[in-house]
Amino acid sequence: MLINVTGFFRDPDAWETLKTEILPQILERKRNGAPIRVWSAGCSTGEEAYRLVMVLAEMLGWEEFRARVKIYATDMDEPALAEARSASYGEKSIETIPPHLLKRYFEQVGGRYVFRPELRRCAIFGRNNLALDAPISHLDLRVRRNTLMYFNADAQNRILARFHFALNPGGILFLGRAEMLLTRSSVFTPVDLPSRIFTKVPKTSLRERLMLASEGEVRTANENKEVEPHGKLPLHEAALDAVPVAHESLEAAYEELHSTSEELETTNEELRRRTDELNRVSGYMASILASMQTGVVVLDNDLRVQLWSDRVEELWGVRPGEAEGEAFFELDIGLPLDRLRGPVRGCLDGKQSEEIVVEATNRRGRAFQCRVSCAQLLDAKTELQGIIILMEEWQIPERAP
Numbered sequence: 001m002l003i004n005v006t007g008f009f010r011d012p013d014a015w016e017t018l019k020t021e022i023l024p025q026i027l028e029r030k031r032n033g034a035p036i037r038v039w040s041a042g043c044s045t046g047e048e049a050y051r052l053v054m055v056l057a058e059m060l061g062w063e064e065f066r067a068r069v070k071i072y073a074t075d076m077d078e079p080a081l082a083e084a085r086s087a088s089y090g091e092k093s094i095e096t097i098p099p100h101l102l103k104r105y106f107e108q109v110g111g112r113y114v115f116r117p118e119l120r121r122c123a124i125f126g127r128n129n130l131a132l133d134a135p136i137s138h139l140d141l142r143v144r145r146n147t148l149m150y151f152n153a154d155a156q157n158r159i160l161a162r163f164h165f166a167l168n169p170g171g172i173l174f175l176g177r178a179e180m181l182l183t184r185s186s187v188f189t190p191v192d193l194p195s196r197i198f199t200k201v202p203k204t205s206l207r208e209r210l211m212l213a214s215e216g217e218v219r220t221a222n223e224n225k226e227v228e229p230h231g232k233l234p235l236h237e238a239a240l241d242a243v244p245v246a247h248e249s250l251e252a253a254y255e256e257l258h259s260t261s262e263e264l265e266t267t268n269e270e271l272r273r274r275t276d277e278l279n280r281v282s283g284y285m286a287s288i289l290a291s292m293q294t295g296v297v298v299l300d301n302d303l304r305v306q307l308w309s310d311r312v313e314e315l316w317g318v319r320p321g322e323a324e325g326e327a328f329f330e331l332d333i334g335l336p337l338d339r340l341r342g343p344v345r346g347c348l349d350g351k352q353s354e355e356i357v358v359e360a361t362n363r364r365g366r367a368f369q370c371r372v373s374c375a376q377l378l379d380a381k382t383e384l385q386g387i388i389i390l391m392e393e394w395q396i397p398e399r400a401p
């Protein structure tokens with residue numbers, strides 16, 4: 001049975017310790033601008049992952065956050081993951097979020113609060129069963145709150161061994177308040193026990209163990225000079241000493257391979273989902289454009305054609321493939337493009353929209369009045385991305401008798 005209880009601001013004190021004492025150390029270690037990798041394991045409906053986004057984005061600034069931070073968020077419960085991806089929360093869920101963060105990180109859509117899409121993309125949601133699947137590796141922070149407690153001691157130990165491998169040196173493990181068993185672990189040591197924040201105890205590598213073995217060889221040789229006439233620890237002893245370590249290293253390499261493929265799978269799953277979403281939106285756009293009687297042209301800021309709808313092709317006889325990418329004002333169509341320079345310039349200079357009616361000739365040679373409207377194309381930050389031009393046949397309204 002999966003228990004999904006979660007929340008944005010559970011255990012505020014522990015999160016405060018993470019924010020004020022632990023994360024600054026991680027950022028200091030990574031002050032060379034290296035990527036920062038975080039895993040929210042057992043993320044349920046996503047609140048914990050989005051909380052991590054908020055904490056790190058506040059510390060780094062949005063731009064740097066987007067460039068450097070990857071938050072993997074996994075669970076084995078697919079419906080919970082679907083909710084997490086939708087990033088849409090009701091009144092009850094958001095009531096613990098401080099108002100300034102709510103305002104900065106959520107958009108209100110139809111009575112729900114939706115996490116901002118531009119930051120949402122830094123969280124990659126995927127399925128991962130902690131008992132069976134390989135962990136995501138090279139982590140700076142692993143948040144695994146209120147999930148470990150559902151496993152028995154044996155399973156916890158196995159999972160902890162994998163967590164150890166998955167963390168970078170100095171990496172941090174952040175557990176839930178009720179998760180005590182770890183204090184007995186030999187592979188993690190508490191950094192802040194009340195907040196259940198731990199760091200990994202480094203294990204010696206094969207190279208270090210071999211060095212130690214060979215140093216031991218020399219030392220033992222000196223100590224045993226009396227009894228060992230050749231003054232040397234037999235090489236096979238050093239080699240035997242290294243065998244379990246070699247085995248360990250092979251296991252680590254194997255784990256690493258698994259982990260990489262697991263991470264790739266999670267990323268692929270996310271990519272597939274986003275491609276599906278993109279295809280759906282493109283299909284949606286295409287059918288809206290196809291059903292409009294108005295022709296639509298989109299120009300970028302250099303006034304090159306980005307979109308040329310089928311209706312525009314019908315009007316002027318130029319196919320989208322011929323127009324897209326071309327300089328708009330150099331096209332040869334039956335619309336007197338020079339007349340559009342003023343309105344387009346007006347929009348580039350800050351006017352929201354402009355409209356004119358011009359004499360034009362369609363692809364069949366028929367003269368008609370064409371109403372052309374130009375409008376600014378703005379992105380979510382209201383920055384100008386280009387110009388939208390709408391074209392349609394203009395019927396002079398009949399006068400009332």
Ligand SMILES: C[S@@+](CC[C@H](N)C(=O)[O-])C[C@H]1O[C@@H](n2cnc3c(N)ncnc32)[C@H](O)[C@@H]1O
Nearest residue numbers: 002005006042044076077129130131145146147
């Ligand atoms: C109580 S919630 C914790 C949510 C969040 N970490 C928090 O502290 O707010 C426990 C989550 O662990 C997940 N879980 C349980 N067993 C799991 C397993 N073997 N692998 C992955 N996720 C598991 C459940 O689906 C559930 O979403």
